[in-house]
Amino acid sequence: MLYYTDLDKRIYEMQNQIASSNNIVIVSGYVGFRPIQELCDMCKSVNITVIYGMYGSERISLPLHKALLDIQKNYPNITILYSTIPVHAKIYTWNCDDVIKRALIGSANFSVSGLMNDYKEVLSDVSDNTFDSLKDYCNYVQSKAINCNDATVKTRQQYKASVISFQVQSLLSKGICRATLLDRYGEVSRMSGLNWGLSKGHVSEGDAYIRITSNYIKLFPNLFPPKKYVGVENTQSKGKKTRENDEVELIWDDGEQMVGLLEGQQTKTIDGLVYPKQLSSSPSKSILGKYLRRRIGVDVKHTITKADLKRYGRTSIDISLIGEGIYYLDFSVNK
Structure with missing residues (x-):
């Protein structure tokens, strides 16, 4: 069978x-x-x-x-x-x-x-x-x-890029995507990203995600795979029938492990393909959010600001692929 x-x-x-x-x-x-x-x-x-x-x-x-x-x-x-x-x-x-x-x-x-x-x-x-x-x-x-x-x-050995210097070519050559935790205005969004759980939508306390931009996908085409079932009905999907999320494994720089989810859809296709727009955790999106809040040093009801990230020591997370569907995420500051 x-x-x-x-x-x-x-x-x-x-x-x-x-x-x-x-x-x-x-x-x-x-x-x-x-x-x-x-x-x-x-x-x-x-x-x-x-x-x-x-x-x-x-x-x-x-x-x-x-x-x-x-x-x-x-x-x-x-x-x-x-x-x-x-x-x-x-x-x-x-x-x-x-x-x-x-x-x-x-x-x-x-x-x-x-x-x-x-x-x-x-x-x-x-x-x-x-x-x-x-x-x-x-x-x-x-x-x-x-x-x-x-x-x-x-x-x-896992390459660890310096937090202080942003050398695009060095990161590209090592396959490291430096994902910013700031929005297009250079601030931490009050209702999405790290603060998603504080929005008024269908969310739970502590929910969070890491944004995946179209530029990340263009620079790192092998890092974030295109969505499956685009335009084809998936009768087994628990959500929208024409949409499917990829579950992956996440290993953090401090050894923390969790299951991740490449979810959502970019507003525009890239080379005719639809790509995910964010990385969250599974089965609960609060696993990621509560973990990051512990590291930053704030509670689940606190609205994270750019000042909080500056005080922690960085405003980005380095993402790289270390195995089939296994990602290494570096949020360390002692470099």
């Missing part, structure tokens, strides 16, 4: 359907921290092995590596491995000891981007007459992998 919606729920709930399964093995070209953490929470009595496949050719970004180390440290039932040979496969197996009982393969990476955006990727059941060769392949990849806490792990 072919699956293309609710892939995350299918992965998380499969264990309950296979009474004899006592271990799960996942081989994925790219991985995210949130799906691994959620699977560990849901299957605490099951041994889980996750192999990050493309480490062999791309290494791993330092922020993501730290997030995975934290998961392995905090969950005794998880082993996270990095394949030393390039592996782009996406394989999910539920096993009884060394015997596969159920398996899925397809295009969906074990990440928020791969599993939580309907119709973007697919997974399909594997017939049991293929289990032996699939097991041989997974065993081979595992034999070429190292533990995430191995001393030989090589990471990609």
